[in-house]
Amino acid sequence: MEKYGLDERNHIFDEIIRSRRSIRVFKDGKPPKEDIDDIIGAGMLAPYAATAVGDIKDFRRFFVFERGTKSIDTLALLMENKAAEGVKHFEGLLKEKPFMKSKFQSFINRLKMIRDKGVPGVTTAPFFIIVAEIRGIPPAEQESLAHVLENMWLKTTALNLGFQLVSLTSQMAEDEKLMKLLELPVGKFALNGCAIGYPDITPKPTSRPNTQDATKWMD
Numbered sequence: 001m002e003k004y005g006l007d008e009r010n011h012i013f014d015e016i017i018r019s020r021r022s023i024r025v026f027k028d029g030k031p032p033k034e035d036i037d038d039i040i041g042a043g044m045l046a047p048y049a050a051t052a053v054g055d056i057k058d059f060r061r062f063f064v065f066e067r068g069t070k071s072i073d074t075l076a077l078l079m080e081n082k083a084a085e086g087v088k089h090f091e092g093l094l095k096e097k098p099f100m101k102s103k104f105q106s107f108i109n110r111l112k113m114i115r116d117k118g119v120p121g122v123t124t125a126p127f128f129i130i131v132a133e134i135r136g137i138p139p140a141e142q143e144s145l146a147h148v149l150e151n152m153w154l155k156t157t158a159l160n161l162g163f164q165l166v167s168l169t170s171q172m173a174e175d176e177k178l179m180k181l182l183e184l185p186v187g188k189f190a191l192n193g194c195a196i197g198y199p200d201i202t203p204k205p206t207s208r209p210n211t212q213d214a215t216k217w218m219d
């Protein structure tokens with residue numbers, strides 16, 4: 001027996017999809033842990049690549065970091081180090097191939113900002129969640145992670161909380177120190193992460209291409 005009529009379900013779904021935003025400024029207060037559990041529950045319900053995962057049962061894991069703990073300070077430091085490594089790598093690349101400057105410069109600037117000022121979300125939100133998905137054959141873990149994160153994002157929106165995807169997390173999957181902290185074997189899992197808290201600034205909707213222009217109904 002459905003709890004809501006079709007119109008109501010559809011309306012609520014559209015409302016959540018439309019009001020989802022990338023929140024990049026959070027209030028100090030911590031949302032209740034029950035909300036975080038519900039958000040993780042939504043992530044767990046996201047589809048997974050059954051063929052790639054096979055009969056492995058624990059193919060998806062969640063790690064909740066809280067502001068003010070030792071583990072979040074460690075994570076922040078490891079991610080700053082990763083950004084610093086990235087700066088070195090791409091600046092080296094630009095020395096060899098200066099014609100690539102226009103392509104890489106804004107990315108390098110972003111990495112520099114992270115290196116110098118800390119990772120947005122990790123250092124600014126009350127909760128940071130790392131999601132780990134097992135790597136399978138054929139590789140589909142990044143796609144699965146995107147589904148998990150989107151489910152969590154929509155649930156966060158439904159709870160009137162703010163969510164920031166922090167995609168630098170995906171670069172940390174080979175970091176031995178982080179994987180040791182998570183007690184996961186290096187090379188077996190892909191990662192992504194998000195910051196969650198009460199939104200302080202909610203940005204206006206960002207623009208999208210016109211749907212009709214972007215859609216072709218094939219003959």
Ligand SMILES: Cc1cc2nc3c(=O)[nH]c(=O)nc-3n(C[C@H](O)[C@H](O)[C@H](O)COP(=O)(O)O)c2cc1C
Nearest residue numbers: 020021022023024120164165166167168203205206
């Ligand atoms: C693959 C992917 C990676 C992203 N990485 C980040 C990120 O590291 N930090 C961030 O603040 N936003 C990140 N975003 C969010 C986008 O910047 C955001 O969705 C876009 O600017 C549109 O804004 P909206 O989410 O408010 O609609 C990412 C989004 C996607 C799809």
